[in-house]
Amino acid sequence: xxxxxxxxxxxxxxxxxxxxxxxxxxxxxxxxxxxxxxxxxxxxxxxxxxxxxxxxxxxxxxxxxxxxxxxxxxxx
Numbered sequence: 812x813x814x815x816x817x818x819x820x821x822x823x824x825x826x827x828x829x830x831x832x833x834x835x836x837x838x839x840x841x842x843x844x845x846x847x848x849x850x851x852x853x854x855x856x857x858x859x860x861x862x863x864x865x866x867x868x869x870x871x872x873x874x875x876x877x878x879x880x881x882x883x884x885x886x887x
Contacts, residue, residue, distance in 0.1 A: 833884055837880045837883075837884060840876050840879055840880055840883075841873075841876045841877070841880065843876070844872040844873065844875050844876025844879070845869060845872040845873055845876065846872070847872060848868045848869065848871045848872025848875065849865065849868045849869040849872050850868070851868050852864040852865045852866070852867055852868015852869060852871070852872075853865050853868065855868070
């Protein structure tokens with residue numbers, strides 16, 4: 812047993828740290844999906860001279876990131 816907090820308080824602190832880390836990880840997943848797929852859409856748009864692919868890339872990145880977050884952190 813750790814000398815500072817009772818066992819119940821120590822467990823609450825560990826759960827709080829896990830929730831905090833999960834929130835940062837979900838934010839990172841969302842941002843990286845938008846940046847990666849939006850960047851790919853931007854490159855294709857520059858190559859084909861058509862701005863449609865930027866929007867498709869951003870939409871695809873958002874949808875795949877949200878699905879990944881739901882799959883990883885969603886409760887049954």
